[in-house]
Amino acid sequence: MNAPVGHYQYDSVDRAFLQSRIDEFADQVARRIDGSLTEDEFKPLRLMNGLYLQLHAYMLRIAVPYGILDARQMRKLSSIARRYDRDYGHFTTRQNLQFNWIKLEDTPAILRELAEVDMHAIQTSGNCIRNVTSDEFAGAAADELVDPRVHAEILRQWSTLHPEFTFLPRKFKIAISGSPHDRVAARFHDIGILTRPGPNGPLFRIFVGGGMGRTPLVGQEIFDSVREEELLATLEAILRVYNAHGRRDNIYKARIKILVQALGIDAYREAVQAELSQMDLARYRLTPEIVEAIRARFAVPNLHAPDNASEIFLADQKRDRKFARWVQSNTHLHRAPGHIIAVVSIKPAGGIPGDATSEQMSRLADLAEQYSFGELRVTHLQNIVLGHVRQDKLYALWQELEKIDLAAPNHSLIGDIIACPGLDYCSLANSRSIPIAQKLSARFANADLQSEIGKLSINISGCINACGHHHAGNIGLLGVDKRGEEFFQITLGGRADEKAAIGSILGASLPEDEMVDAIARIVDRYLAIRGPGESFLDTLSRLGDAPFKEAAYEIA
Amino acid sequence: MKRPTRIDAEEKLVLTANCLLDGHIVWLDQEGRWCSSIAHAAMFEPDTIDAALEKAKAHAQLDEVVGIYDVVVRPGPPLRPVSVRENIRAFGPTVHPQFSKEIER
Ligand code: HEM
Ligand code: SF4
Numbered sequence: 166m167n168a169p170v171g172h173y174q175y176d177s178v179d180r181a182f183l184q185s186r187i188d189e190f191a192d193q194v195a196r197r198i199d200g201s202l203t204e205d206e207f208k209p210l211r212l213m214n215g216l217y218l219q220l221h222a223y224m225l226r227i228a229v230p231y232g233i234l235d236a237r238q239m240r241k242l243s244s245i246a247r248r249y250d251r252d253y254g255h256f257t258t259r260q261n262l263q264f265n266w267i268k269l270e271d272t273p274a275i276l277r278e279l280a281e282v283d284m285h286a287i288q289t290s291g292n293c294i295r296n297v298t299s300d301e302f303a304g305a306a307a308d309e310l311v312d313p314r315v316h317a318e319i320l321r322q323w324s325t326l327h328p329e330f331t332f333l334p335r336k337f338k339i340a341i342s343g344s345p346h347d348r349v350a351a352r353f354h355d356i357g358i359l360t361r362p363g364p365n366g367p368l369f370r371i372f373v374g375g376g377m378g379r380t381p382l383v384g385q386e387i388f389d390s391v392r393e394e395e396l397l398a399t400l401e402a403i404l405r406v407y408n409a410h411g412r413r414d415n416i417y418k419a420r421i422k423i424l425v426q427a428l429g430i431d432a433y434r435e436a437v438q439a440e441l442s443q444m445d446l447a448r449y450r451l452t453p454e455i456v457e458a459i460r461a462r463f464a465v466p467n468l469h470a471p472d473n474a475s476e477i478f479l480a481d482q483k484r485d486r487k488f489a490r491w492v493q494s495n496t497h498l499h500r501a502p503g504h505i506i507a508v509v510s511i512k513p514a515g516g517i518p519g520d521a522t523s524e525q526m527s528r529l530a531d532l533a534e535q536y537s538f539g540e541l542r543v544t545h546l547q548n549i550v551l552g553h554v555r556q557d558k559l560y561a562l563w564q565e566l567e568k569i570d571l572a573a574p575n576h577s578l579i580g581d582i583i584a585c586p587g588l589d590y591c592s593l594a595n596s597r598s599i600p601i602a603q604k605l606s607a608r609f610a611n612a613d614l615q616s617e618i619g620k621l622s623i624n625i626s627g628c629i630n631a632c633g634h635h636h637a638g639n640i641g642l643l644g645v646d647k648r649g650e651e652f653f654q655i656t657l658g659g660r661a662d663e664k665a666a667i668g669s670i671l672g673a674s675l676p677e678d679e680m681v682d683a684i685a686r687i688v689d690r691y692l693a694i695r696g697p698g699e700s701f702l703d704t705l706s707r708l709g710d711a712p713f714k715e716a717a718y719e720i721a
Numbered sequence: 722m723k724r725p726t727r728i729d730a731e732e733k734l735v736l737t738a739n740c741l742l743d744g745h746i747v748w749l750d751q752e753g754r755w756c757s758s759i760a761h762a763a764m765f766e767p768d769t770i771d772a773a774l775e776k777a778k779a780h781a782q783l784d785e786v787v788g789i790y791d792v793v794v795r796p797g798p799p800l801r802p803v804s805v806r807e808n809i810r811a812f813g814p815t816v817h818p819q820f821s822k823e824i825e826r
Contacts, residue, residue, distance in 0.1 A: 198741065198742065218788065220814075221744065221745065221813070222745060223744040269743065269744065517816055588806055589814035589815055590814060597809075597816075600815060649803055649806065
């Protein structure tokens with residue numbers, strides 16, 4: 166096997182820390198079970214270790230730092246699914262993995278198993294800086310300017326157990342990308358960072374105050390060009406201002422977005438600059454030496470392809486139309502000649518978005534070893550990416566994916582639906598999200614139809630917490646409760662890319678059993694009225710939402 | 722957790738919780754034991770539910786349950802909760818028929 170590439174190698178300090186943390190939690194679990202801790206005392210402790218109590222069981226959320234896993238870690242997740250859960254896991258939009266059927270008494274053993282492969286569940290819950298997310302094509306994409314993973318790792322180390330930021334007013338989410346094409350929803354994060362090369366090292370453009378939930382807001386630019394050596398000091402100052410002034414009296418007003426909105430971006434920037442002026446900047450200076458030391462802990466893939474790799478790849482596509490269609494939707498240009506990025510859709514027609522069986526997970530680990538240097542990435546669209554595949558081997562990889570039902574040609578198309586767990590699992594939900602996703606993806610299963618419709622995102626959340634990012638969906642569905650019955654509100658026009666926008670509500674909410682037909686009518690109307698080459702969003706901005714409103718509420 | 726729900730004349734109340742050890746959903750039966758099937762749940766009238774709730778909460782740690790609350794049901798048979806949410810709790814996630822409470826047993 167090739168050495169795993171793409172993520173940081175733990176050392177003995179990291180490992181010793183994890184062990185002591187697990188011992189501590191094992192003791193807390195034992196004290197909860199024998200009654201010396203009440204549920205009220207235990208709840209914050211279990212949440213600090215990623216353990217929630219959901220509708221049917223405990224749910225354990227496992228961190229996948231900047232979305233990168235190696236084959237050995239994926240295999241471990243597969244075996245945990247088999248041994249401790251119901252034989253599957255759920256990949257999330259924050260590039261993590263959730264197990265839905267965990268027993269409290271098993272969690273210390275599970276955490277020990279995870280630690281064997283340098284994984285944990287810390288900072289996947291609670292009012293701290295959460296697992297930092299990054300571009301799923303990092304270090305591979307042809308359109309990338311700076312590989313964001315080295316800085317994502319620096320942010321991981323800076324934010325892990327940061328003493329000052331362990332009890333923030335509310336959870337805090339950071340995303341970082343190094344491509345001009347925003348694949349991390351930077352403007353929908355508490356802090357979104359876009360990096361690019363400058364004359365003397367990378368520069369960082371920083372957005373603050375984005376987020377979804379009850380008050381959806383697009384993040385605003387606070388700094389355009391922060392230098393590398395000042396990156397940590399700047400982030401530290403942004404967080405200090407929030408920690409000092411963020412509202413702790415009202416959970417709905419506690420996120421940084423509310424503070425930024427209340428102060429205004431200019432006043433927030435001034436407060437950060439005032440903080441910076443009195444900080445010991447030397448302490449936070451990110452020197453080239455530090456950055457290089459971190460970079461050295463990442464193994465680099467040896468990207469060498471035969472000269473005729475592209476020729477073979479073209480011939481494979483000519484020979485097999487089905488393969489060619491998958492290539493068209495599910496690959497992305499690689500920076501190295503003869504290579505390509507493959508997106509493995511975890512959204513089979515009629516399936517549950519993001520759910521993978523233990524068998525699929527362990528096969529994905531094998532395929533990663535065989536085709537992509539043992540490295541996998543979890544995407545914020547709940548898919549898996551194999552980042553460095555040789556073009557002449559892609560056909561063989563695709564045939565293997567077909568065998569495990571993971572070759573749906575629907576990346577970024579209407580079948581690539583994001584849905585939160587909703588009322589089937591989540592104790593906060595108003596409505597079920599997954600069944601609508603399943604029905605829609607079955608309805609639009611035909612690959613020709615999907616490619617004819619073109620890029621179109623459908624995002625479904627079971628309540629206003631917006632875990633399914635419905636505000637950012639081209640078509641967004643939000644579950645609402647009407648006297649214990651499931652209803653959905655439709656929004657149109659949301660997007661999470663560099664033109665980030667929040668969808669607008671189309672009209673009154675509709676009952677669950679009318680949703681699929683209503684969405685299908687909206688899509689049919691788009692196909693009927695679009696101009697040549699027009700995407701759904703183009704048509705919407707040209708004609709407004711009136712035609713879609715008419716279609717959605719048409720009495721069948 | 723408790724959601725305000727109007728209760729109609731023919732409706733009753735039952736008590737539910739999660740098991741401390743595995744999180745599984747349980748219902749209080751006539752003998753005062755927590756059982757995994759809503760079919761055996763003891764039914765209460767609105768004027769007796771608060772006392773039952775208090776009593777159950779006092780025993781929660783001994784009974785190894787967490788998050789006790791009351792749920793509005795239609796007596797049936799079959800006995801079913803009124804809300805979609807509580808139906809999903811009682812009978813399992815609708816998206817994984819193989820995990821339904823009926824099959825578990
Ligand atoms: C099933 C258990 C879950 C619970 C109890 C839960 C709870 C919450 C809550 C309360 C919020 C709102 C926080 C706030 O606005 O301050 C939130 C936000 C969020 N959740 Fe979840 N969630 C769950 C599962 C998930 C899953 C499976 C995903 C990914 C697929 C997810 C992704 C997110 C994201 C991205 C946000 C941020 C939205 C924002 O920017 O405000 N959550 N979640
Ligand atoms: S959006 Fe609501 S229903 Fe969906 S997972 Fe988040 S909290 Fe639960």
